Each structure stands twice: as C-alpha cells, then as structure tokens.
Amino acid sequence: MSENVYKTIELTGASTAGIEDAIQNAIAKASKTIHNMRWFQIIETRGSIEGDKVGKWQVTMKLGFTLNG
Amino acid sequence: MSENVYKTIELTGASTAGIEDAIQNAIAKASKTIHNMRWFQIIETRGSIEGDKVGKWQVTMKLGFTLNG
Amino acid sequence: MSENVYKTIELTGASTAGIEDAIQNAIAKASKTIHNMRWFQIIETRGSIEGDKVGKWQVTMKLGFTLNG
Amino acid sequence: MSENVYKTIELTGASTAGIEDAIQNAIAKASKTIHNMRWFQIIETRGSIEGDKVGKWQVTMKLGFTLNG
Amino acid sequence: MSENVYKTIELTGASTAGIEDAIQNAIAKASKTIHNMRWFQIIETRGSIEGDKVGKWQVTMKLGFTLNG
Amino acid sequence: MSENVYKTIELTGASTAGIEDAIQNAIAKASKTIHNMRWFQIIETRGSIEGDKVGKWQVTMKLGFTLNG
Amino acid sequence: MSENVYKTIELTGASTAGIEDAIQNAIAKASKTIHNMRWFQIIETRGSIEGDKVGKWQVTMKLGFTLNG
Amino acid sequence: MSENVYKTIELTGASTAGIEDAIQNAIAKASKTIHNMRWFQIIETRGSIEGDKVGKWQVTMKLGFTLNG
Amino acid sequence: MSENVYKTIELTGASTAGIEDAIQNAIAKASKTIHNMRWFQIIETRGSIEGDKVGKWQVTMKLGFTLNG
Amino acid sequence: MSENVYKTIELTGASTAGIEDAIQNAIAKASKTIHNMRWFQIIETRGSIEGDKVGKWQVTMKLGFTLNG
Amino acid sequence: MSENVYKTIELTGASTAGIEDAIQNAIAKASKTIHNMRWFQIIETRGSIEGDKVGKWQVTMKLGFTLNG
Amino acid sequence: MSENVYKTIELTGASTAGIEDAIQNAIAKASKTIHNMRWFQIIETRGSIEGDKVGKWQVTMKLGFTLNG
Structure with missing residues (x-):
C-alpha cells in the first residue's frame, strides 16, 4: 500500500445464486462509476426466505478504492 | 429486496425536539440529493447538555438507498 | 430477582408513530401467548423510508419472562 | 415491512457441501414447524476438521418470521 | 473542545413517560452535584413490563463534563 | 456434530451459591421440557447486592439442543 | 426499579481463592463508602500466573447504586 | 470434548475459486505441521479486486487443535 | 453542534513518519474536495512491515463534515 | 511490566469440577512447554450438557508470557 | 497486583501536539486529586479539524488506581 | 496477496518513548525468529503510570507473516 489515501464505502449486493x-454483482455495478477499486470485506450476510428456500442472498461489504488515484 | 445494489451512508441529524x-431532519435533508432511499438504522444517540437540560439531540444513522436505481 | 429461571426471546415491533x-405493539402482541413478562432491552432501531419521511419504525428487542412461572 | 410483529430464533445448520x-438445510428443517419465515442473517460460520479437510460446515443464523401471521 | 480535561460517568435514568x-430525569438529578456537563451518549435502553405494557423506561447513558472546569 | 439442525435459546439462571x-439450576429447569440439550455458553454474569454481599448470582447463557432430534 | 437515578462505577477485585x-472482596471494600448498592455485572476476568498456577484472580465489574438514594 | 487442552491459532487462506x-487451502497447508486439528471458525472474509472482479478470496479463521494430543 | 446535518465518510491515510x-495526510487530501470538515475518529491502525521495521503506517478514520454547509 | 516483549496465545481448558x-488445567498443561507465563484472561466459558447436568466446563483464555525472556 | 481493590474512571485529554x-495532559490533571494511579488504556482517539489540519487531538482513556490505597 | 497462507500472532511491545x-520494539524482537513478516494491526494501547506521568507505553498488536514462505 503506497502513501495514497483510500476511501471505503459500504454496498449491499444481491443474488439468487x-x-x-x-x-461479484455489487463490484460489477460499482465499477461503472468507481475506478481503482482495491479490496472488499464482508460485513453482513443475510437473505430473504421464500417458502422453505433462500430467495435472494444479500451481502453487505466494505469496498476500498484509491482516492483521486 | 430485488437483485439491485444498495449503498449505505452515515448521517447525523440534530433536533431540539x-x-x-x-x-426525520436528516432524512429530509438527504432527500434533496438522494433518491430511492429505502431504510435507516440508528448507530448512536448523543446530545449536548445546556445547564440541566438536553440541548440538541444528535442521532447518527446508516441510510440505505438503491444505487443508480 | 428470585431463584426462578428466565427465558429471553427476540421480537421486532413496528409502528408509524x-x-x-x-x-408497546410488540409487547401487547406477545402478551397474548406469554405470561410473566418482566423486562425488555432494545437491540436495534431501524425504519423504512417512504419519499422523504420515515415510513415504519421497527424496533428489535430482547424480552425476558419467568419460565414456567 | 407491515405493522406485524416478528420473532427471531437462532438455528445452526450443517452440511458437507x-x-x-x-x-438451506436449516431453513428446510425449520419450515416443517414454522410458517411465514421472512429472512435470515448469518451469525457464525464454523466447521469440523477431519484429517486435512473440512468435515461438516456449520452455520449459525438468526431466522425471522411473522408472529401469528 | 478546548485543551480542558473531561470526565465521563455512567448513569441510568427512569421514567414512565x-x-x-x-x-432528562438523569441529567436533572446529576446537575445538583455536577457542573459543566457537556454531552451524553445512550448506552442501553431497557424497561420493566407490567402486564402487557411498559412499566418504567430505563436509559443508561454516559455523561461527560469538564473536570475542575 | 452430525448433519442435524440445532436450536439455541437464551436462559438466565439464579443461585445464592x-x-x-x-x-446448573437453569439447565435442570430447562431439562423438564427440552430434550437433547448439547451445550451452553455464558453470555453475561450479574448479581444483586444485599448490604455488603452478593445476594443472588444471575447467569445468562445460550443453550443449544438438537431440533426434533 | 423505581424512578430513582442510578450510577455505575467500575471496580476490580482480587483474590487467591x-x-x-x-x-465479594470488591463489594465489601466499596460498601465502606457507597450505600444503596444494587447490582454488579462482570466485565472481565483475568489473573496473574505464578509458576504453573493461578496467582491472583482479578475480576473487573460494573457496580450500580442509587444516586443520593 | 474430553479433558484435553486445546490451542487456537489464526490463519488466512486465499483462493481464486x-x-x-x-x-480448505489454509487447512491443507496447516495439516503439514499440525496434527489433531478439530475445528475452525471464520473471523473475516475479504478479497482483492482486479478491475471489476474479485481477484483473490482471503478468509481469516481460527483453527483449534488438541495440544500435545 | 447546530441543527445542521452531518455526513461521515471513512478514509485510510498512510505515512512513513x-x-x-x-x-494529517488523509485530511489534507480530503480537504481538496470536502469543505466544512469538523472531526475525525480513528477506527483502525495498521501498517506494513519491511524486514524488521514498520514500512508504512496506515490509519483508517471516520471523518465528519457539515452536509451542504 | 518491563521493556520486554510479550506473546499471547489462546488455549481452551476443560474440567468436570x-x-x-x-x-488451572490449561495453565498446568501449558507450563510443560512455556516458561515465564505472566497472566491469563477469560475469553469464553462454555460447556457440554449430559442429561440435565453440565458435563465438562470448557474455558477459553488468552495466556501471556515473556518472549525469549 | 495485590489483593487491593482498584477503581477505573474514564477521562478525555486534549492537546494540539x-x-x-x-x-499526558489528562494524567497530569487527574494526579492533582487522585493518588496511586496505576495504568491507563486508550478507549477512543478523535480530533477536531480546522481547515485542512487536525486542531486538537482528543484521547479518551480508562484510568485505574488503587482504592483507598 | 498471493495464494500463500498467512499466520497471525499477538504480541505486546513496550517503550518509554x-x-x-x-x-517497533516488538517487531524488532519478533524478527529474530520470524521471517516474512507482512503487516501488523494495533489491538490495544495501554500504559503504566508512575506518579503523574506515563511510565511505559504498552501496545498489543496482531502481526501477520507468510507461513512456510
């Protein structure tokens, strides 16, 4: 890690898979507006239940990127 | 919750009431620039004290909204 | 607190108020099937947002009662 | 989320997969006695080790459902 | 915040309201012996239950004041 | 741990000893209605004070058992 | 718990037993200057080691009492 | 669990998969020098990002084994 | 603190010093695009190691500023 | 505490008593290979249940000792 | 640590340095009324920001001393 | 970070400075027996007090290195 400054944001991605x-869904979406993404960290894993199965997996993560890289 | 991606930010609102x-004050202010707000979660409740009474109530919350909804 | 044994459950109540x-809504509902409720403790306060206002307030609490009291 | 009241329980499911x-195993088992399950949240992920491999994956989750829905 | 030194104590106030x-009850009581109170922060919100209603609301807070101000 | 599903509940036991x-008091009481109890974990240890001595020791624990084992 | 205000302090007691x-040692010592003590809660349990045995058990607790009761 | 004594260490394994x-990678590597491994628990899940995809998954875990088994 | 609304972001600054x-590096960098910065709070202090010395000090902080001042 | 460097490890001891x-069991076992042990801190207290009684008490602790003392 | 009883208080010291x-500022101030201070532990490090620089460093610490030494 | 496996240990270094x-003292000492150290993270900062001044600064850190590099 260089003497750069990093910013961390919090995103929640969802998937049936x-x-x-x-x-991956959250990172792909974020990549459209954020460049120089460097790492993520899972904060919380939840999901909806439909009947007797998981509906959507919902993963909240911190995502770090170089500021004004 | 659909397969959308959500972003969470952290705000602190204040009120004498x-x-x-x-x-409500923090959400009203945020609504001027953020659309598709979906939920909030209280992180911390503090306040200033003036004499023997609460001066301002200060509530820090996470606020989630659909990204590029 | 006597030498009784207590059980704690986790409930989420909601209100527009x-x-x-x-x-109060969660306690009133729980009182229909649980007797000897003794205390509660707030675990998390969240809410839905509709437009620029809070929609429903959602409070998750632990609720303790005497077991086989 | 409506003005319903929700209850959260804690389960641990296991799988070799x-x-x-x-x-999924824990939700399927719980669905035999609980209706109106709405969401889950992972609390802890552990596992047993057999030799140099994971034996069973053991996931503890909170599971929320509508009370007397 | 100046170069003063601050002390933080922990109080629990109660109210039926x-x-x-x-x-407010805890701050009013503390103001009789402590001067220069500056801020509080909620640590825990609990309450007693009487029948199917909240009896007393009990809020534990940290309370900061200037030392030998 | 087999591919069974486990449920965890939270109890508080008390004792002057x-x-x-x-x-032990909490486990003995719980054993009257729950079978297949497998483990416990202490969550909190508190107590009442009477004069200059501990009155009752109050231990809150999680208690796990096989679901429909 | 009445509408009184409570104060909580943090003490560490030690014992070879x-x-x-x-x-008990910490409560006995505190009772010389504090009246109306009501409850304690263990925060941390540590100890010194001498050779291959525990030397002193050191227990840090929160201790609550009625303020100007 | 017998009257044995267990030791817990902290490892981080990585994988593109x-x-x-x-x-599994961390456990396989650890098995070359540690025998009698019994369980693991996930502490943190992170990853590097390369472009708009996850590069390496990095999972930090506690790993328990029988001491001098 | 007035009735303003505050936003908090998370940054990581680095330094060999x-x-x-x-x-200071993170605040200086952030000041180029953010005005009305008010406070920071350290969240985590890490660093890289090169040989037998610290390489870069890496400090993650929350940074609060007045929203739309 | 001198300018020495200390290392902390994590152990779990068990006992029916x-x-x-x-x-004490964990410290006695560790003393066979580690010298200069200085302190311990309880991290978690669990136990197995056999019928309606505690089977084994299992206490996980951090244990500190002088490094190359 | 002898069989003495220790009390812990929470202070915040500030400095531009x-x-x-x-x-050091907080300990120097506290030493005017408290004797037998033994240790401190940092709880939180914050600061005010003035323009693009740190204004005051504000460090909250626990401070332990022998009770009735 | 490559597909290597990393191990994390916990050390406490001390200094009057x-x-x-x-x-730096802890890393220098550890470097005598551990190679391929990669990062550290501060876990706790404490210190002893002598009179009205800090005696020794004591910093506990996690320290990560490549396993069998």
Missing part, C-alpha cells in the same frame, strides 16, 4: 455471486 | 425528529 | 409505540 | 447448503 | 424523559 | 450453581 | 471471592 | 476453497 | 502524520 | 479448575 | 501528549 | 516505538 449464492454469497460469492452477490459480491 | 427529540430522537425521532432528529432522524 | 415512533420508537416507544413500536415497542 | 458448503456454507449455502448448511443454511 | 418515555426514553427522552428518562434521560 | 455461585456462578456454576446458577447455570 | 477464586472468581466469586474476588467479587 | 471462492470462500470454501480458501478455507 | 507515524500515526499522526498518516491522519 | 468447574470454571477455575478448567483454567 | 499529538496523541501521547493528550494522554 | 511512545506508541510507535513500542510497536
């Missing part, structure tokens, strides 16, 4: 896919 | 009003 | 009312 | 499957 | 009133 | 005895 | 005795 | 695989 | 300097 | 005895 | 100096 | 120096 599973935990990893919910994270 | 009480806890609920401090939250 | 405010935090205290959401708690 | 992975984290998502352990959660 | 609600959360804000329990805090 | 000490911490271990308060836990 | 065990956890319960360390708590 | 996903969360479960990162854990 | 030490903890205070890493914070 | 109680909490203090489980800690 | 840095973190260590803010702590 | 300040926080950064206590960390």
